[in-house]
Amino acid sequence: MFNKNKNSENKTIDGTATLLDFIAPSALKITPNYMQIGEKFTKTFFIFTYPRYLNTAWLSPLINLDEIIDISIFIHPADSRDILKNLTKKLAEVKSQILLQTERGLVRDPILETAHRDIESLRDKLQQGNERFFKFGLYVTLYADTAENLGKQEEKVISLFESKLIYPKTALFQQEQGFHSTSPLLLDKLVTNINLNTEPLSTTFPFISSDLSANEGILYGINRHNNSLILFDRFKLENSNTVVFGKSGGGKSYATKLEILRSMIMGTDIIVIDPENEYQYLAETTEGSFFNISLTSEHHINPFDLPIPTEDEKPEEILRSNIVSLVGLLRIMLGGLTPNEDVILDKALTETYASRDITTDSDFSKMTPPLLEDLETVIKGIEGGENIALKLQKYTQGSFSGFLNKATNINIKNRLVVFNVRDMEEELRPIAMYVILHYIWNLVRSKLKKRLL
Structure with a gap:
């Protein structure tokens, strides 16, 4: 073989x-x-x-x-021609057997008569091109x-x-x-x-199975074709991602909330980004965590936070990855960056972390990460960074200062965590989404377990 x-x-x-x-x-x-x-x-x-x-x-x-x-x-x-020849020959044999039995006065044989009818019918259909x-x-x-x-x-x-x-x-x-x-x-x-x-x-067409059930998992509903239960464990599929489509009022939110509750029973952690404040009651009812992310909110996420490296990660990789992510965030905040500004920010971010004694050899668990205002101070001292520092003042001292220039004060320990961004200003919503997703990614990579986002 x-x-x-x-x-x-x-x-x-x-x-x-x-x-x-x-x-x-x-x-x-x-x-x-x-x-x-x-x-x-x-x-x-x-x-x-x-x-x-x-x-x-x-x-x-x-x-x-x-x-x-x-x-x-x-x-x-x-080849239909060969089949027709064989059928004609077989038909003659069956007819002769029926005639012999008739001549001998024997009782008619239903098997032979059925075979005679089937062969004639099949031969006619083949000749007509229907079969x-x-x-x-x-x-x-x-x-x-x-x-x-x-x-x-x-x-x-x-x-x-x-x-x-x-x-x-x-x-x-x-x-x-x-x-x-x-x-x-x-x-x-x-x-x-x-x-x-x-x-x-x-009749041998194989794709006729209407069962959508597995031996384990959560209940998603009832199969309308045969009234069987729809059970499966998404984490045992090749890809556990799903997307929900449906018309307005069709029950998308209800089905999603039901899956959340049943997944929590099975030991899965749930993280929700809520743009319409639909999940606050669910979080409060299940004793989960609800964080309202807005300019006037008491909940804050510091984009400079660093995750604790896992066994297969090095502090150098974590720090470099976070600096790249911060450059992407600042590109959104400042409305784009020139190549020169990109270089200045990369250098300034490294120096900003160094100002808090955070280097590639540091133990991140014992360090206090810098804030956005620390980056502004460092950029002011770099040649060519005055324009960037001026733009950052809106986020450190201006009307947007209550959003990003604060230390992280949220703690994710509950099974269900909801981030509400409904009250965030439209202009700042992409920035908020970026910061929240980066925070969630750092959480996911720090400890692998079953989670739904």
Whole structure:
């Protein structure tokens, strides 16, 4: 299976590992009726008999089965001319059998009469172009941690098929070919196909599952298609981000608040940026923290705050990252920066931190971060920084001084934290959002845990 082509680019000098060496399992065992790949046991079987009539969504129980399963469907178009010849020949055989039984005076055989009607109907549809014939192969591979569990899964799957008069068979001595056939390689190594026309083939369409449920997580609602519960844990998905769309008054806020409450029960921390003051009551009811960020608010966030470095971070990286973030903030506050002003600010910010004895070798947990007014003082002493210092006075001494020129006095310890920006002036709202998001990012990076923002 994982053979190395001597003429391929993977050929290396003695002792050098290739890509195949890294992706290949530690061990591989192939037996007549199962395979062991590393620590996993696999078993492949194929379907060899179908009933006369297939219901729509007959694959649904298998697709919705709570087991690790690979299913491959191969559909190979067949030449209608060859099929018509075979049908004509088969029809003649059936007719002759019916005539022989009639001549002998035997009781009519309903099986032969049904076959006669089906063959004639199918032949007519093929001649009229209403149907086409295909060679259809359905292969299923099961996975389990032990051979015993593999056997239990096999019994469960086989019972599902046999309840619909569909009969599977283990791919004896072809487990390797079966594994390849159910891998995403587009290879039909088993080549065990059944002839199906268009109508029954359409019932094998696999995307018919309407269940939106998992074994764990929070309740999101009820599936209107089948009245089943919608349960899932967003943190176990490949990407846990979500977006909520809906018309005005459709229940977006209600659904979001309900998810917040149920997530808190499961131990998840919640951080909300509230532009319309919708979450104050929720925060107060759940004994959470509510911070009103505005010019006249008693709650303040100092953009010069530095997070405590984690085990895989260096103080130098933290300080440099925060200086870059502050340059971005000042670019918004000052309405843009020239290249010369950018250089001046980068130098001034480093000196501002140094004025509080904060350097790349400092212990940030024991240091008091500077304020915006400290940056203004430093810039005044730098050649070419007079214009920047003048612009900063609006935020340190002017009408906006109550917003950014204060030490941080909020403490996030509760499970639910709400930042309200409704009362913030429109001109300052982008700045407030920038500061809040930077504060939240420093919080998130300092301690990894389940959080919803």
